[in-house]
Amino acid sequence: MSDGTHTAEQVTLARLPSGVELTTTVHTYRGGDSGPTLYVQAAQHGREINGTAVLRRFHDRLPLESLSGTVVAVPVANPLTFDRVSYTAPDSIDSVNDNMNRVWPGDESGSLHQRMAARLWEHIEDADAVVDLHTGSPDMLPHVVYLEADEPSAELARAFGTDLLLAEEAAEDAPDEWHRRGFAGKLRVAATQEGIPSITPELAHSKQILESVVEDGVVGLTSVLAHLEMLPREFARERDQNRVDAPIVARNHLGQVTAEESGLFRPNPDLELGQSISTGVDLGTIYQPATYEVLERPVTDREGILYTLTREATVTAGSKLASVAIREEDHALE
Numbered sequence: 001m002s003d004g005t006h007t008a009e010q011v012t013l014a015r016l017p018s019g020v021e022l023t024t025t026v027h028t029y030r031g032g033d034s035g036p037t038l039y040v041q042a043a044q045h046g047r048e049i050n051g052t053a054v055l056r057r058f059h060d061r062l063p064l065e066s067l068s069g070t071v072v073a074v075p076v077a078n079p080l081t082f083d084r085v086s087y088t089a090p091d092s093i094d095s096v097n098d099n100m101n102r103v104w105p106g107d108e109s110g111s112l113h114q115r116m117a118a119r120l121w122e123h124i125e126d127a128d129a130v131v132d133l134h135t136g137s138p139d140m141l142p143h144v145v146y147l148e149a150d151e152p153s154a155e156l157a158r159a160f161g162t163d164l165l166l167a168e169e170a171a172e173d174a175p176d177e178w179h180r181r182g183f184a185g186k187l188r189v190a191a192t193q194e195g196i197p198s199i200t201p202e203l204a205h206s207k208q209i210l211e212s213v214v215e216d217g218v219v220g221l222t223s224v225l226a227h228l229e230m231l232p233r234e235f236a237r238e239r240d241q242n243r244v245d246a247p248i249v250a251r252n253h254l255g256q257v258t259a260e261e262s263g264l265f266r267p268n269p270d271l272e273l274g275q276s277i278s279t280g281v282d283l284g285t286i287y288q289p290a291t292y293e294v295l296e297r298p299v300t301d302r303e304g305i306l307y308t309l310t311r312e313a314t315v316t317a318g319s320k321l322a323s324v325a326i327r328e329e330d331h332a333l334e
């Protein structure tokens, strides 16, 4: 057994209108023993910087001498949105596909995001598993999303080990909204449909690096490696034996309550993320900030697990207030 190697390669993702080449760094860790290949990336939505921080800490901590197989890691998958600290790219950069996570597996002669994805896909297509690190809204329970009914992906999600796992219906099983929003072009979906088990961890919130989240992300990642037998078992997450209820497996990525009125939103202070919630529960109050008039008292429209509750004070009609996922054992009875 050799000690293993690490290389860092500058890869050109696309050429910008000015002629400047857009590059990023692809890290490759080769273990001394043979084994599977895991591809992991962060920040295809550039404001989601906790994933990037996870990969740096993973780099510092990965024991190459204990690694079997290969890890390919891309800490900044989308430098365009990273520099803008944004979710999407502006029209001037990509007027066709503003969201990189709707274009996978990409197209080498397509729009800018499609070309970037196609370039990264060259590192993905031969992988045995994919972890696409993301973050969400300020008040969101960390969770891992995977394609429902894809057992190898479900196993990766359980190995990553957040308390909440979300199974997403896809393709012919998916609701219209899933298709309308272009979710078939997510990296996780495209890779799973190519037979590569894939997960999307959604770690805390965007734009701010949170110590506990970074640590949790590294443990999740090494747990996935242990599950794939790329690292010894001691790198797997130790489950708190007192948490008999975890993980909660739920479904419906689209179970959102949105605001009907614009104004200031005060969430119901009695609610806690991760709690079971029934239909018709008071989510808070939207009021007119100048006259104090109560405009709306939004309520849940389904029974399930409350996994996001917006804390932003100003809301506009149509914006998301809360997300409720349906427990797997409940929808199985439907």
Ligand SMILES: [Zn+2]
Pocket (backbone or CB within 6 Å): 045, 048, 134, 135
């Ligand atoms: Zn994202």
